[in-house]
Amino acid sequence: MTSRDPRVPDWQALELSKTWADELDLARPSGLWRFLRSIFGQRRQVVVDAGHDLFRAIPKYALQEFHNLPNGNYSSRIARGYITGFDRAMLGSMHRIRQEIAERVTDAKAVLDIGTGGGKLAAAVQSVGVADVWGADVSPYLLKHAATDNPGVSFIQAPAEDLPFTDQRFDAVVVSFLFHEMPPKYVKQALAEAHRVLRPGGCLLIAEPSENQLLPVKLASLLTAKGWRHWYFKSLASRVYEPFVMAWHKQNKPAMFAEAGFELLQHRDEIPINFYSLKKRSTT
Ligand SMILES: C[S@@+](CC[C@H](N)C(=O)[O-])C[C@H]1O[C@@H](n2cnc3c(N)ncnc32)[C@H](O)[C@@H]1O
Structure with missing residues (x-):
């Protein structure tokens, strides 16, 4: 701190x-x-x-x-x-991606989880030995649960598009299932904020829903576990109310990340999660 x-x-x-x-x-x-x-x-x-x-x-x-x-x-x-x-x-996929993200930031001293919700990603980051972990969200109810469940993390109420931290405060910013819940204009502001609070060379790791889960499920694929997972996540995605998810899917993410000053190091698209590993460019 x-x-x-x-x-x-x-x-x-x-x-x-x-x-x-x-x-x-x-x-x-x-x-x-x-x-x-x-x-x-x-x-x-x-x-x-x-x-x-x-x-x-x-x-x-x-x-x-x-x-x-x-x-x-x-x-x-x-x-x-x-x-x-x-x-x-999410059938265990959130737990797995949080662990993967946490393991990618073990060398960081200070990490911020934006849209932290119940604080599980922040807690995973803390569990790999990062000393200074923060979680930001807009829901006070979620934050109260997050703080009760994870006393070692500092939780604050702040919108992703207006973070109350000084420039270059963090070595890594992590995001799980936040951007698809924001209108595109605010996603851009949130990326600008993530860029501002990261030190040059710092990393931004993002997990968001995969648009591939919306593709039609082939009948023959239902003979495989992969096909059933696809059917399940497609059904789930079509039933839950997420007013901005289609706008998120339509964004040209590589262009948006580049415009915000990030270098895209890795992109992995699997049902149900799209994962991006980005680095803040030293000069923009
Ligand atoms: C789908 S939940 C994901 C929670 C958590 N990251 C996880 O993976 O379990 C999305 C979270 O984003 C939060 N949220 C929505 N808009 C936000 C904003 N503009 N700034 C910060 N948090 C926001 C919601 O309150 C909610 O906790």
């Missing part, structure tokens, strides 16, 4: 207001009905305590019911369920 770093809130002591998704009584038919209607039916406007500083900082586009979750990432209960449910739904 340096004297110019942002203050890290005491998340565990912080009381967050309950939202309607916390109040759902799933033991009662009416509560269960409301829950199921939210997951399978029409999405609603996310409701948060707009008067509170922590909620004023959230970009409008993030206040949606992503993944059909009741009140999106904005309730203690659903955020907790999401942290475990996401990994289960």
Whole structure:
């Protein structure tokens, strides 16, 4: 930590207001009905305590019911369920990619995980011996769980497109499943911010959903495990609400990364994850 770093809130002591998704009584038919209607039916406007500083900082586009979750990432209960449910739904692939990313940054002293959610990537980075690990996200509910589960990581509320760190603060920036949840204009700003907070030569590692999972599944491929995985992830992707995912898939990523001042070292596209390893160019 340096004297110019942002203050890290005491998340565990912080009381967050309950939202309607916390109040759902799933033991009662009416509560269960409301829950199921939210997951399978029409999405609603996310409701948060707009008067509170922590909620004023959230970009409008993030206040949606992503993944059909009741009140999106904005309730203690659903955020907790999401942290475990996401990994289960991804059949172990998130765990594997987080481990791979962590192992690629073992030499780093300071690493930032943007869009950290429940903090699992930041925790994986810390577990390989990186001393100074930060996680940034916009959802206070996810951050509170992240800080409770991973006390050795510094968690702050900050949008990827406006990071409260000094220039060249980090040796590596890591991102898992964030950019496809942002409108393209803000992805570009977030890349500019990642570039600014990285030291020259520092690395940016990105894992995002693969567009290949949207391709038609060949019937004959269902005789193989690979074919079933493709069918499963295609079905999952077509059912969850992700308003900006198609815009992300359409981006010319190599051009976008180059424009932001990064050199693309490696790209691996496998269902369900697209992985990019990038390096901040010394001069842009
Ligand atoms: C799909 S989750 C991924 C969470 C985590 N990285 C993981 O792999 O488990 C996307 C996360 O991005 C966060 N997020 C969305 N827009 C953001 C933004 N502009 N800045 C920072 N975080 C954002 C959400 O709150 C959510 O926690």
